[in-house]
Amino acid sequence: MSLPPGFLDELRNRLSLGQVVGRKVMWDQRKSNQGKGDLWAPCPFHQEKTASFHVDDRKGFYYCFGCHAKGDAISFVRETENVDFMEAVKILAAEAGMPVPERDPQAQEKADRRTQLVEVMEQAVKWHRMQLQTAAAGEARDYLARRGLSPEAQDRWEIGFAPANGGVFAHLTGKGVEAQQVIDAGLAAESDRGGAPYDRFRGRIMFPIRDARGRAIGFGGRAMDPNHPAKYYNSPETALFDKGRSLFNHGPAREVAGKGKPLIVAEGYMDVIALSEAGFGATVAPLGTAITEDQLRLLWRMADEPIIALDGDTAGLRAAMRVIDIALPLLEAGKSLRFALMPEGLDPDDLIKAQGAGAMQKLIDAAIPMVQLLWQREIEGKVFDSPERKAALDKALREKIRLIADPSIRSHYGQAIKDLRWALFSASGAPKSSNKRPRQWSAARDPWKREISPVAAARASALAAAAADEDHLREAVILAGLIVAPALSVEFEDELERMECRDPLHRDLQASILRHIGAEELRHIVASECGEAALEKLLSQNHVAISPVMRRVDDEEVARLCLAEEFAKLTARRGHRREIEDAVEDLSGVADEGLTWRLAQASAALNNAGRGKDEDKVDYAIGKNGARMKKDEQSAFDQLLDKIDFAKGAKRPN
Template sequence: MSLSPQWLDELRARVTLSGVIGRTTRLTKAGQEFKACCPFHNEKTPSFTVNDAKGFYHCFGCGAHGDAIRWMTDQRGLAFMDAVKELAAEAGLEVPAPDPRSAQRAEQQAGLHEVLAAAQAFYRTQLEANEGAKARSYLASRGFDAHTMERFGFGYAPGGRQALKAALAQFPEPMLIEAGMRIAAEGKDPYDRFRDRLTMPIHDARGRVIGFAARILDAAKTDAPKYLNSPDTPLFDKGRTLFNLHRAGPASRQSGRIVVVEGQMDVVALAAAGIEEAVAPMGTALTERQVEMLWRLVDTPILCFDGDAAGQRAATRAIARTLPLLRPGHSLRIVRLPAGMDPDDMLKRDGRQALETLLGQARSMVDVLWENEREALPLATPEDKAGLKARLMAHVDTIADKDIQSLYRRDLSERFSAFAYPRREFAPRQPGRPQGRGPFRATAPARSEPAVTGRLRHQAAGGSRDALLSAVIAGLIGFPDVLVKVADRLAGSPIADPRLDALIDAVDDHAHGAQPLESARLGTILAGRGLATPVPEDYAMMRFGFLAGDVPADQARAELAQAVGLLVERPALDAALAEATARFESDLSEGAFAEQQRLLQRKLEFDERLRHMASARAAAPSAAPNLTAE
């Protein structure tokens, strides 16, 4: 049976790797990963890690590495299809029925792999032949040693139009054309695609040749492209392929980074200098699919494009394509090389350490986005500046993740305000003379704290934080199933409360099968840590409907989840409002005032949502709570 790569990717995405491995191996949470003593070899200190976000496990001791399917075949001893069927049943996926066309396609692809492997062998022999002298001379001029040339499989495509066909006579003409090695032109005989060029094989993630990149050797041929890649074929898709990924992937697990450069020869130059974890897109802008492939290896790949205008445009396009994909913890970092230089130029002029220094100073996407848009057009007039803000907010609107979108909007708005409304130095106030204009006229005597500032500081402090927190804790004890669903969100929030920490630890123990997750057990855990369990009969807490016994369980769970959302949102909102208030005190600008008012409005809306949630039960304090989840 032939299963498509897309279906297998869907299967991997639907299963939680730590859940699969945790059934037979005890895992311990370690940051965003899990750790354990490796089940593939005997060890006393854990060196086996499981990363759900990236979908793989890895042992730094014995090198064991794989995904959920590999785990089932290697550790459980299942056959491949048995492993797939068991995981599919768990994920609720239906294994595709045998498809004769799929089997035929798989057989066809196997034949194309043979064609490309034979072509690579032919090109390698031609590099050592007399006709390959030009290619050997070019490689020598680049300073590549024999090990690098062997590792990257450089070859030479002869100049004859039928040279490859003659060498691969065992394959029929249609197969050579389908593999992208020959070109069929209407009214002409087919001819070799690559002629009189230095060749490099392009591999898939399994290290199989799926295409070629070829560089021109005759500089006088100005009408021909400098670099030429294989066309899209059943094996090769430019948008889903990264040059050198099969070598850079394992190297990235050792270094913790992956570097994306513009061209294949830049990849070779970095590898020759000892930077093994470099890849390149296939002559196109970095695609969404390629970004996802990179994120399976590292959380923040580094883009290191050329320092010319074309390189910076490529970086800008990559940012624009990545913004809609952003998710917590995953982004890009960008290096700007000196003007007119590519990575190879910098290595030759300044050495590896200089490039390493630049890579270590890679900037965030939001920094580069702000700088690129600020420098894109003149900003001499108010209309120009308004155009800058419109462009920035248009980028922000493309971000799908609402939390990241909100943070980008705030960050870029603050940068724009500081740029468009610079702080002004006011002259000393003269007695009896108004100073400033609009809402900032200084007509009243100076006071220790402006009235608006005191009011905003009071608003930012909030008035019911303890009641909401205690009510949420009581509700989570009563509904442990809701606690399991929101534990990760609470763990990632800035809320510091030992009762919440105890509940989150209980969820971790439950996930590892150490303790049952029941209301009585949760109360015992709090008591064991010397923490008091919130008393739902407290009138301040009884206002929340999810603690009342006469509310249906499903409704109570929904209201509890909403309360958790409010609880998590509040610290960030309070901090933003406090910061805006402090900025307003020190910088009496229109921008600071506008930002403060916007946050104040959000705070008022938040308080209204909280009052609405509590008001439904405010008049019924006698209702008896039910802390047992149904």
């Protein structure tokens, strides 16, 4: 039975090989890194005690370093279930929720037709290469020489020439190829006026386009006439060629990238050729359009972080921004993009010719992450000297971050943007024009202004440190509560995502919870991703152990109320702290009476947030685990538990 083109690729993309294999093996938790899809287990195909069987879940392949068994999900099911190919496909399709196409009597006919079209394209490649050596191609050879392409390089890239008066249609039909096949291959088109079909490519340098398997599927042609409205022209959509799902130099680049070289995405054929000839073999290009979603998926199957190399002019930057907008909804853990922007007015070919391959390597090494370019787009050429302008920036960035589907990545992007925003609007990095009086004003002339005293500055710093410590405690209670009550992680997902964790350990735990929202085995998953020691460190802290959510671990309502209260207090305290930070930011080194009063009030509010009126005089109780706890807090917790029990129908407490 023949399957439609693309069905098996879609099946493999929908399945997790780790899940398929996981039904037959026990993963070695010490050796595996599930977050990165790097899985190890004893081999199911031969007897062994060590974990030499490796699954690369991202690439969808397995390999045993002992017996050398290798393959994908289909071959694994075939070997372990002892079924044939089609039966394995049916098993996996049912698991993936994909209906297996009914037997198509014309499927073989379609496959044969594609094979015939590939043969037609290969004949066209040879004919165009021959034409490059004719007298009519003298100008084309001179152009290629000026671009630095030697005859050997031209042979490697199979570059050809289409004469101005055409000829490929006549040549192929003269060799016995049916006229309709030449048209179906995209080499010729029927005339609107009737008469014989005409060649699509005329007066152009021809670049063959091959798929990942190396089959000729289309052409790209560069016009020799500088005044031609279409400088570059690609084959039309055919049974072989879909430009939105194809990449120039796909197969060779995939092979080089598989050896660890960075994958570079350039703009056009000549950039790919120039970079490859200079030693950057893992280079591809889209085909006359902006990068599509399908092309991004192809790129991520070759490399986790492709580098987009674009011209440094306005058009190149616009292209980079379009790529970002397309990529944001598709981001997954470990899959992103970096950007290497060429010097203004230069493309990769120009840069290599002018400064050598070393200059290009420096740009690749310095490629910036996508979040940095996203930030740069929103602040470029703007001054944020008013609350309204700052709010507009926040809104624009929130709208972009909201496009990210993966909650963990969305959280990390939010944190990165917050860090960049803090750097921009902090006292040292604030725009010079923001919150400043005209130059003729000075502190010496203004009786209402005075310098901030060192004592006040130290007190503000101490307040901030104390606030950060208390925030850290609340974060720990929240994270522990969600881990032991995983069903509530769905309910508090938004609050968790907005929680700003400064502690790297807390950030890792937060990201792990967000990646597996609602999972029943959340505690086990978090331990496997972050380490058992990290989880034990969190859960063993005194203030975590005495919290209601841990004391009544089986009571979901207690956990819900506790988490809601901790999130509310954390939000309130951080709101007060931001008010202090904003006040300090507004000072820019000097303080007037009103602003000083505002800072004092905010400091007092922050200092009192979440604490009793007489906290300094409060008595403490000692918990069963030796933890110190304020007596009024102990009483409040006990009353809370009693109220919940009463609401559930228990006896009214005495």
